[in-house]
Amino acid sequence: MVSKNWNTSVLVALFFFGLLSVVTQLFAAENSQSKLDRKAQAGLTALRAKNWKQAQSYFEDAVKIFEGKPSGSPWLLSKLSLFPSDTVITVNGKPKNVSGDVNNFREVMGTQQALYEFVAFSSQLAGDGRRAEEYLNKVDEMRGVMWGRSWAELIPQIHSLFFYHLSSDRSENFSKYLLMAGRLLLGVEDSGGIKLIREARQNLPKDPAIPALLASYLITHNDPANAKSEAQASLGLNPNQPSVLIDLATAEWLLGELDAASKDARRAEELNPELPGPHATLAFVALETGNTSFALKEAEIGSRLSSGHAFYQTILAVCLEASGDTEQAKRLLLEAWEGGSPDEEQLKAWFFRGKALEYARKVMKSRG
Numbered sequence: 001m002v003s004k005n006w007n008t009s010v011l012v013a014l015f016f017f018g019l020l021s022v023v024t025q026l027f028a029a030e031n032s033q034s035k036l037d038r039k040a041q042a043g044l045t046a047l048r049a050k051n052w053k054q055a056q057s058y059f060e061d062a063v064k065i066f067e068g069k070p071s072g073s074p075w076l077l078s079k080l081s082l083f084p085s086d087t088v089i090t091v092n093g094k095p096k097n098v099s100g101d102v103n104n105f106r107e108v109m110g111t112q113q114a115l116y117e118f119v120a121f122s123s124q125l126a127g128d129g130r131r132a133e134e135y136l137n138k139v140d141e142m143r144g145v146m147w148g149r150s151w152a153e154l155i156p157q158i159h160s161l162f163f164y165h166l167s168s169d170r171s172e173n174f175s176k177y178l179l180m181a182g183r184l185l186l187g188v189e190d191s192g193g194i195k196l197i198r199e200a201r202q203n204l205p206k207d208p209a210i211p212a213l214l215a216s217y218l219i220t221h222n223d224p225a226n227a228k229s230e231a232q233a234s235l236g237l238n239p240n241q242p243s244v245l246i247d248l249a250t251a252e253w254l255l256g257e258l259d260a261a262s263k264d265a266r267r268a269e270e271l272n273p274e275l276p277g278p279h280a281t282l283a284f285v286a287l288e289t290g291n292t293s294f295a296l297k298e299a300e301i302g303s304r305l306s307s308g309h310a311f312y313q314t315i316l317a318v319c320l321e322a323s324g325d326t327e328q329a330k331r332l333l334l335e336a337w338e339g340g341s342p343d344e345e346q347l348k349a350w351f352f353r354g355k356a357l358e359y360a361r362k363v364m365k366s367r368g
Contacts, residue, residue: 036065036111037075043118047165052125052173059118066115072107073114080157082110082150109147110154113139117158117184124177132180139184152188159185175203179210186217208237208244215247220349224254242268246277250351258285276305276312280351283315287355292322310336311350318356321363329363 043058066073120135143151159181178200185193194217201210211234218227231248235241245268252261262285265278279302286295299312299319306312313336320329333341341364342350344357352360 036062036073039065040073040076040115040118043122044162044165047122047125047162048167050167050169052122052127056119056122056126056128056131059115059122063115063119066112070108070112072104073111076111076114077107079161080110080114080154082106082154105146106150109142109150113142113151113154114158114161116142117155118162121159121162121177121181124180125173127173129176136180136184155184155188156190156192170203172203175200179204179207179213183213186213206237208234208241210234211237212241212244212247215244215251219247219250219254224251227251228255240271242272242275243277245271246275246281249278249281253281253284254351254353258288261285274305276302276309279305280312280315283319284351284353284356287319287322287359292319295319296323308336314342314347314350314360315356317363318352318359321359321366322355326363326366330366333363 039058039062043055043062046052046055046058116135116139120132120139123129123135124132163181178196182193182196182200185196187193194214197210197213201207204210211230215227215230215234218224218230228248228251231244231251234244235248245264249261249264249268252258252264261281265281265285268275269278269282279298283295283298283302286292286298296316296319299316303309303312303316313332317329317332317336320326320332342360344361347357347360
């Protein structure tokens with residue numbers, strides 16, 4: 001017979017063994033976090049000293065630590081603003097607070113995004129363009145349904161933290177970093193990106209990406225004349241850029257230069273027949289010149305290539321109205337806007353003008 005004292009001893013031993021296991025796991029997690037924080041801090045210190053390659057190495061080490069045991073970095077997160085969640089879901093008809101799980105997810109994702117951006121930026125400063133693009137792609141791949149809004153909110157914060165540890169440098173690699181950061185900021189509609197891109201231009205006068213980015217920004221900020229100038233500058237450095245040709249054609253359309261707009265839209269289509277953009281400009285120009293059948297044809301191609309994007313469906317609806325098919329135009333507009341309709345400011349922001357805008361007003365009015 002086994003004694004009662006022996007049973008008690010076993011239970012006590014098991015209890016302490018389990019407690020030791022938990023403590024060990026907690027210590028390992030804490031130790032991992034502290035190592036990650038030390039590497040990240042060392043990377044930022046190296047930035048201050050302009051030791052770009054060393055900074056890259058420290059940040060890559062931090063990524064390895066993170067990927068070995070993904071967890072939020074308390075030190076790094078203290079430098080960023082991630083608002084705590086208060087999320088309640090319904091499970092089996094009862095409310096359940098999942099704020100802890102959501103906050104943990106946000107802390108892990110925020111840490112990962114910051115580290116990936118740090119590696120991308122420091123790699124570019126170190127002249128390792130391939131590595132920089134690799135990690136910039138990793139940053140972009142993090143966007144999604146669960147992390148889209150927070151992703152965008154963190155982009156300027158992470159850049160600001162990184163940039164704070166830098167001092168001005170007129171080297172080519174530094175300018176390429178400014179260009180990379182500027183692109184990332186513009187992607188979340190942060191106008192600070194334009195300042196970085198213009199600064200980069202001073203030392204990268206022959207990089208076609210810089211005037212191309214400026215043209216794209218200016219075309220969406222109601223400055224077609226300067227957008228046209230920047231697009232032409234970019235094409236002067238590299239004439240085979242379909243997206244820049246689309247921006248140029250759009251600028252020419254807004255400036256009333258219809259022949260030039262058609263020519264450049266056609267050139268963009270020749271370079272990349274899968275892009276819907278050229279067909280929007282060609283439809284607008286055809287409407288303006290009274291060629292409704294051609295406008296309808298181009299609008300149909302644009303809608304198909306865009307997989308039914310609201311912008312292209314709206315153009316198609318307008319072309320249907322111009323060709324006399326008001327009922328189909330109304331149905332398509334309802335479909336494009338999920339039962340609603342665009343207002344005039346939205347249409348103007350989408351480059352509707354002249355007859356295209358007049359027909360848009362007609363079809364919206366016919367809907368009552």
